[in-house]
Every structure is written in C-alpha cells, then in structure tokens.
Amino acid sequence: MSSVSSQPQFRYTQPPSKVLHLRNLPWECTEEELIELGKPFGTVVNTKCNVGANRNQAFIEFEDLNQAIQMISYYASSPDPAQVRGKTVYLQYSNRQEIVNNKTAADVVGNVLLVTVEGEDARMVSIDVLHVVFSTFGFVHKITTFEKTAGYQALVQFTDADTATSAKSALDGRNIPRYLVPEERQCSLKITYSAHTDLTVKFQSHRSRDYTNPYLPVAPSAFDSTGQVVVGVDGKKMEPESNVLLASIENMQYAVTLDVLHTVFATFGAVQKIAMFDKNGGMQALIQYPGNILS
Incomplete structure (x- = not known):
C-alpha cells in the first residue's frame, strides 16, 4: 500500500476512532458543510468546527467506528481528495473517541433555518414561494438558496429564534401548498436549525433576497432579455x-x-x-x- 502512505492527505499516527480530525478547511467552515462531507459514509452525530488559531480545523464524529474507517479508506484510495469549497481537506483519526460539550447544527436553536425541499420538482420551488410560506410566521429578513448533495436547499433568516422555532414546528415534514407549486406537484420541507445567525446577501437575485434592504443592487442574472426581473430557479425563466x-x-x-x-x-x-x-x-x-x- 505504498501509494496510500505516499499521500500527504493522511496521517496514520493515531489508531482508528469514530472522530476524525480535519485540517486545511476554509476559514469559518460551517457545520452543515462538515455534515455534507461525512454524509456519504454514515451518520454524523456531532461536529466541532472553527478549531485552531486559524479556525481552519474541525472534528466530525460518526455514529460508529466503521463509518469513520470507511471515509478514511475511501479518500486514501481515491485520486480525488476530500474538498470543501475547492480546498483539499487533510484527514486523520482523532485521539479522542467522542466530541464533548458541543452540539450538532440540528440541535442549536437559532434564528436561521436550513430548509431542504424534497420532491421531483423541488428546484422549481422559487425563492418567492419560500418567502410566502415562511412569511406566515413572521418577518423574513433574508433567504438564500443553493444546491447541495442533499438536494435543493435554502437558508431562511428570521428576526429571532422564537419565530424560527414556530416556523420549524409548523412546517417541518409538511408539504408546500399545491397551489404554490408549478402544476400542483408535491414538494415537502425538511427543516433544521442552521449555525448561521446573519446571512450575507450581496445582490437581489433568483438565488438570494434581502428583504431588509430595498436599495441592494439586482444581479444581472435576475433579468431576462427584456429587462424584466425573473424569479426562476437555476436561471430557468419564470x-x-x-x-x-x-x-x-x-x-x-x-x-x-x-x-x-x-x-x-x-x-x-x-x-x-x-x-x-x-x-x-x-x-x-x-x-x-x-x-x-x-x-
């Protein structure tokens, strides 16, 4: 296995552990990104991010040891390294067997919700439909949408955690009303709390909205050929x-x-x-x- 030992991405100085130590992460990597990185190999039950002087290290804890071993083994034999935001992530077993005094993103109650839209036509659910759905529970400050391994997702920011909790309790596991979905297709919502507290929105577009700043510039991608604002997802004209x-x-x-x-x-x-x-x-x-x- 000389090809494995020659890869600088791994260190085998520690015996196997359910907890993996990750280095060279982007500054202030989020818990959601850590969970997404480990999800193909098993259930991530805990994380600890922004560790170290440069805040570019982290720990992830799997449900059982075999899942952690599987992740290490996969990247040790894969020509493609583990990456987060385009940066190569260095992996090794941690010298700890569990992460203590820390919660996963799903357990941290906050004012920002991580919403996964599930269904065959999930990507056709526009940001404006999400705004209508979540505005029922209070003033929505900002929404950003993006594509992840888990599917079409959005971050929805409320004024406070109480409002976000009300929305999460009412909408988690529920379907979006069919009259708001193209051709009345069925799309459901899976909702957890996000580690974010204030989303960064630089442009109003079909991907992001800041409802607190009416003077924010509109991204060119939000316009069609006639100069009208469109509200499609993934650039699809609506x-x-x-x-x-x-x-x-x-x-x-x-x-x-x-x-x-x-x-x-x-x-x-x-x-x-x-x-x-x-x-x-x-x-x-x-x-x-x-x-x-x-x-």
Whole structure:
C-alpha cells in the first residue's frame, strides 16, 4: 500500500476512532458543510468546527467506528481528495473517541433555518414561494438558496429564534401548498436549525433576497432579455414579478374568499392564480396575471 502512505492527505499516527480530525478547511467552515462531507459514509452525530488559531480545523464524529474507517479508506484510495469549497481537506483519526460539550447544527436553536425541499420538482420551488410560506410566521429578513448533495436547499433568516422555532414546528415534514407549486406537484420541507445567525446577501437575485434592504443592487442574472426581473430557479425563466400583485385585505366588512378576490381582480384581466395567507395577524393575497398585463 505504498501509494496510500505516499499521500500527504493522511496521517496514520493515531489508531482508528469514530472522530476524525480535519485540517486545511476554509476559514469559518460551517457545520452543515462538515455534515455534507461525512454524509456519504454514515451518520454524523456531532461536529466541532472553527478549531485552531486559524479556525481552519474541525472534528466530525460518526455514529460508529466503521463509518469513520470507511471515509478514511475511501479518500486514501481515491485520486480525488476530500474538498470543501475547492480546498483539499487533510484527514486523520482523532485521539479522542467522542466530541464533548458541543452540539450538532440540528440541535442549536437559532434564528436561521436550513430548509431542504424534497420532491421531483423541488428546484422549481422559487425563492418567492419560500418567502410566502415562511412569511406566515413572521418577518423574513433574508433567504438564500443553493444546491447541495442533499438536494435543493435554502437558508431562511428570521428576526429571532422564537419565530424560527414556530416556523420549524409548523412546517417541518409538511408539504408546500399545491397551489404554490408549478402544476400542483408535491414538494415537502425538511427543516433544521442552521449555525448561521446573519446571512450575507450581496445582490437581489433568483438565488438570494434581502428583504431588509430595498436599495441592494439586482444581479444581472435576475433579468431576462427584456429587462424584466425573473424569479426562476437555476436561471430557468419564470413569470416576471410585475405580473403578480400582493394585496393586503383590511377593514373587512364581510368574508373575503378566493371567489370574491377573483371577481374583483378579474375585472382587469384573466386571473391565473390566487393564494391567500395570514401574515402578522392580517390577511394578504397574491394575485397572478398572465404575461405583463400590469405594466
């Protein structure tokens, strides 16, 4: 096994352990990234990141010893090294048998939720649909979406942990309402807490939104060839934002139903979809027209 011993990515000075020591990680690597790195080999039950003077080391603990051995063995024989954000990660067994006084990202209650959208058409769930769903529970500060091994995911930031907990308790394991999903396909939500506390959003785009900063520049990728903002996922063109109205219903003198809203707004054109929801104790609705009828 001389080819294995010649690889500088590994050190065999420690006997096998359920806990692996990782070096040369990106600065402030997240717990989610550590879990994703270990997930193909087994269940990661604990992590400890941002270790060392340069905060570029970490520990991950597997459910059993064989899973840790499998990860070390795989990368020892693979021509492709373990990587996080394009950086080669150096692996070795830790001299500890468990990580103590630390929690996994799933156990840390915070104001940012890690949302995994599951279903065949998960990537067709736009960032605006996620905003509608999660705004039911309070003001959403920011949303970022991305692709990981686990699938199509999003980070949703609320004002505080209590609001995030309310959303997580109500939505974890539930389906997105079918009238919000293209062709009424079924997509469900898997939700855990994130280690993040404040998301960084540099541009408003189909991948990220900062609802606290209306002056944030809009990324060129968020526009179509006509200069209209699009809300698709992965650059796929969806309806332009200008054909959807957000209506706040106040001082109701009688019950306002979907049929009532359709009657009112159909006066101005063919209404494609209507979605009603409660927000901050008030009733709101999204009314979608075809094309760019409102311009």
